[in-house]
Amino acid sequence: MKQIILLISILIFISACSSTAETKPIINEPRIPEVEEPSLVLYPPLETRSPNTDFEPAFKAQTRASSTQTQASYSYAILNQDLVEPWGIDVLPDGRLVITEKQGRLVVLDHDGTFLSRISGFPTINTQNQGGLLDLSISPEYEQDSTLYFTYALLTSQGSATAIGRAVLDLENERLNDFETIFVALPYLSGNNHLGGRIVFDDKQNIYLSTGDRQDFDRRMQAQDPENGNGKIHYLSKDGEIVEGFTTTVFSLGHRNVQGIAIHPLTKEVWANEMGPQGGDELNLIQYEKNYGWPIVSYGEEYNGNPIGDKLTQKEGMEEPRYYWDPVIAPSGMIFYDHTMFEEWQNNLFIAGLRAEAIVRIVLDGDTVLAEEHLLQSEKQRFRDVAQGIDGSLYAITDAGRLYQIKAK
Numbered sequence: 001m002k003q004i005i006l007l008i009s010i011l012i013f014i015s016a017c018s019s020t021a022e023t024k025p026i027i028n029e030p031r032i033p034e035v036e037e038p039s040l041v042l043y044p045p046l047e048t049r050s051p052n053t054d055f056e057p058a059f060k061a062q063t064r065a066s067s068t069q070t071q072a073s074y075s076y077a078i079l080n081q082d083l084v085e086p087w088g089i090d091v092l093p094d095g096r097l098v099i100t101e102k103q104g105r106l107v108v109l110d111h112d113g114t115f116l117s118r119i120s121g122f123p124t125i126n127t128q129n130q131g132g133l134l135d136l137s138i139s140p141e142y143e144q145d146s147t148l149y150f151t152y153a154l155l156t157s158q159g160s161a162t163a164i165g166r167a168v169l170d171l172e173n174e175r176l177n178d179f180e181t182i183f184v185a186l187p188y189l190s191g192n193n194h195l196g197g198r199i200v201f202d203d204k205q206n207i208y209l210s211t212g213d214r215q216d217f218d219r220r221m222q223a224q225d226p227e228n229g230n231g232k233i234h235y236l237s238k239d240g241e242i243v244e245g246f247t248t249t250v251f252s253l254g255h256r257n258v259q260g261i262a263i264h265p266l267t268k269e270v271w272a273n274e275m276g277p278q279g280g281d282e283l284n285l286i287q288y289e290k291n292y293g294w295p296i297v298s299y300g301e302e303y304n305g306n307p308i309g310d311k312l313t314q315k316e317g318m319e320e321p322r323y324y325w326d327p328v329i330a331p332s333g334m335i336f337y338d339h340t341m342f343e344e345w346q347n348n349l350f351i352a353g354l355r356a357e358a359i360v361r362i363v364l365d366g367d368t369v370l371a372e373e374h375l376l377q378s379e380k381q382r383f384r385d386v387a388q389g390i391d392g393s394l395y396a397i398t399d400a401g402r403l404y405q406i407k408a409k
C-alpha cells in the first residue's frame with residue numbers, strides 16, 4: 001500500500017513538473033495590429049485521448065493546438081431551464097433574447113432569462129431527427145423593420161429542404177406577421193438529417209446560409225455538384241435572391257454539415273465549422289468558389305471505422321481545414337466575440353460543442369489556431385448555440401433546455 005501511495009505521489013509530482021515545464025512563455029505580441037491584446041498563456045493541448053485515425057496534419061497546429069485559460073475572473077448562471085429543444089439564439093437591440101425551439105416555436109426572454117412569450121405560426125416543418133425550426137437572425141435593420149429571419153426544414157409533398165423565411169415580430173400581440181419563405185435549397189429530399197441551417201448576415205446586409213449533404217451515402221456527392229443546393233454555403237441578398245454581381249447563390253462547396261458560421265469582426269473573413277465523420281470535425285476559412293473537399297478528402301472515417309473514399313486528407317483544388325478535431329467535438333452554433341467585457345476574448349471564436357459538452361473558445365492568429373479552451377465543461381451539457389449579449393456577456397443554450405450566461409466578475 002505504501003509503495004502505491006509513493007508511486008502515486010511520484011506520478012503527481014512528475015505530471016506537475018512536466019505541465020509546468022511545457023507551459024510556454026507568455027506571448028505579448030499583438031496578433032492583429034489594430035487591437036491591443038492582453039497576454040495569452042499557453043498550455044499543452046486539451047485533447048489527450050487517442051485519435052480515431054492515423055492521419056498526419058498538413059501543418060502545425062491543424063489539430064491539438066495549445067490550450068489556454070481565460071485570465072479574467074468570470075461567473076456563470078443558468079438563467080432559464082424550461083426551453084424545449086432550443087436550436088438558435090439571437091439578441092434584440094434592447095437586449096431581449098429570441099430563441100428557436102426545434103418543434104416550431106419562437107421563445108422571447110428578457111435579458112435575464114425571464115420568460116416573456118412563446119410564439120408559433122411557422123410554415124409546415126419537418127421536425128424529425130435533425131430537422132425542425134433551426135436557426136434565426138435578427139434583420140440587420142431590425143430597429144426599423146422588426147423582422148426576424150429563420151431557417152427550417154421546409155416540408156412539402158416532395159420531401160424537405162433547408163429554407164429561409166422571414167416575418168415581422170409583433171411582441172405586443174405575441175405573433176409573427178407576414179411570414180414568407182424567401183429561399184429553398186433545392187432539391188427536396190426524403191430524410192431528416194444533415195440539413196445545415198445556420199444563417200448569418202454580413203455588413204452588406206447579405207446572408208450566408210449553410211446546408212448539409214443530407215447524410216445518405218449515395219447523396220453525399222451532391223456536396224460536390226455546384227448545381228445542387230445541398231452541402232453548400234449559400235450567399236444571398238436579404239430578400240433571398242442571388243447577390244448582385246454573382247451568378248449563383250452557391251458561395252462554397254464540398255461541405256458535409258455546417259452547423260456554425262461567423263464573420264470575423266476585423267478582417268470580415270467568413271469562418272464555418274463542420275460536423276465531420278468520426279474524427280473529422282473541421283473549422284474552415286470560407287472563400288468564394290472554393291471547394292472544402294467533402295466527401296473526397298477528410299481527416300475522419302466512417303462511424304463504422306471504414307475509410308472515407310480513397311482515404312485522402314489532401315487534394316489539389318480542395319481546401320484544407322484550418323483546424324480539425326479527432327475525436328470530434330460535434331461543433332454547433334458559433335460567434336466571434338467582439339466586446340470589452342472580456343478584452344482577452346476580442347476576436348476569439350466561441351463554438352457550442354455538443355459532443356464536447358463545452359463552449360469551445362478558439363484563439364486565432366491570422367488563419368491559424370493559436371489556442372483552444374473549453375468553458376463550462378463541468379456542466380455536462382450539449383451546447384447548441386451561443387450569442388453575445390448587448391452588455392458583452394456570453395449566452396449559450398443547451399439541448400436539455402438551459403440558457404446559460406457567462407459574465408465578468
Ligand SMILES: [Ca+2]
Nearest residue numbers: 282292293294
Ligand atoms: Ca473539408
